[in-house]
Amino acid sequence: MKSEKYHIILDAAIKVFAEHGYFQSTVAQIARKAGVADGTIYLYFENKEDILLQFFSYKTRQIFDQFQKEVDKVDSAEDKLRNLVRSHLKEFQGNMDMAIVFQAETRQIQQAEAIKTHIRDISRKYRELVGEIVEEGQREGCMRKDLYIGLVKTYITGAVEEVINSWVQAGGKYDLVSMADPLVDLYLKGIGIQTV
């Protein structure tokens, strides 16, 4: 089990990163927010970069397990998709600082190699999860067979992330979770009028 101070520093760092962005945040600011001396940070983390790395490797794993758990709770593909989207929005609504750091640092193509690896890994797992749900939906007969799965993964991921991004840009002022059902409705039915 990690020491208490490890978590205090990590939480403080996420707040500072969320406020100023990783590259503009200073170790001194993190130390101050955590209520420790600058040097203390280095007893728990290799360096500044390691703090961001720990965030990605620790928090994302935790969150992804939560997604998986929610998906496994139900049987139909539609319910799985619904639970995935709802838990995604719920987790991010519950931790806006984390959401901001995710939004910003995930799109930086030029992160340190170790961090890039984690980001790619979590993104791949998320896309795989979506892929499995859609394939299950096809077997169940509730989802179209003529889909380019690779594009569907992108389409679903992109829309949820932008819903979160809009919420962040608006300062987190409205309820994010209530977007889940309308969004899944769009995923399934689209915006066009069906002429079957």
Added chain:
Amino acid sequence: MKSEKYHIILDAAIKVFAEHGYFQSTVAQIARKAGVADGTIYLYFENKEDILLQFFSYKTRQIFDQFQKEVDKVDSAEDKLRNLVRSHLKEFQGNMDMAIVFQAETRQIQQAEAIKTHIRDISRKYRELVGEIVEEGQREGCMRKDLYIGLVKTYITGAVEEVINSWVQAGGKYDLVSMADPLVDLYLKGIGIQTV
């Protein structure tokens, strides 16, 4: 008309920003790539931040006008949506460095005020354009009336951007424009089987 060197420096800067990210890029690197001395940069730009600002205010306006032009070329809402998505993918495919800078810097909530204003402005205009197309589609009778327009804007924007992001992450190795029609197909019909 802006001097030739202005454009040389701006183009070099976008390349450097794309490669290293704004905050990790140095003025010396930009000067080197542009083939000028460090001090020369300051004859054409206020400071480092101004370079990014000029990029957003100059390039984005140019690109957005292109989107608008493509949309106005056709009459039906469906074709407008199709042209918007296609020209969006086309412009970004044609300038990958720009695409990377967009992906990365647009999500940074902690940019300088002037830059944030430009980002918000372009994002608002894009969303408005999508909104108008959808409302026209509703009047035409080819799009559902029971849509929460705000969410639809987010949904459409997010999916295109993630399609671009995936392409960037993959190193721009495949044809982006060919994603346009399948994507619009998803927008209109969704992934579910219609039980009208």
Added chain:
DNA sequence: ACCTGGAATGAATGAGTATTCATACCTAAC
């Protein structure tokens, strides 16, 4: 040939900041 003014240079400046480490502070055991 000689000016002249705008353009360009790049070394010097100075501010900022990640990281280190000699020192101080505990706490608990004896």
Added chain:
DNA sequence: GTTAGGTATGAATACTCATTCATTCCAGGT
């Protein structure tokens, strides 16, 4: 009361880089 080991401190170090500006370059006019 003393000591030992782990923990914490924060001033000092050793950079990196944006920005400045005294100097140089150069083209076109006289």
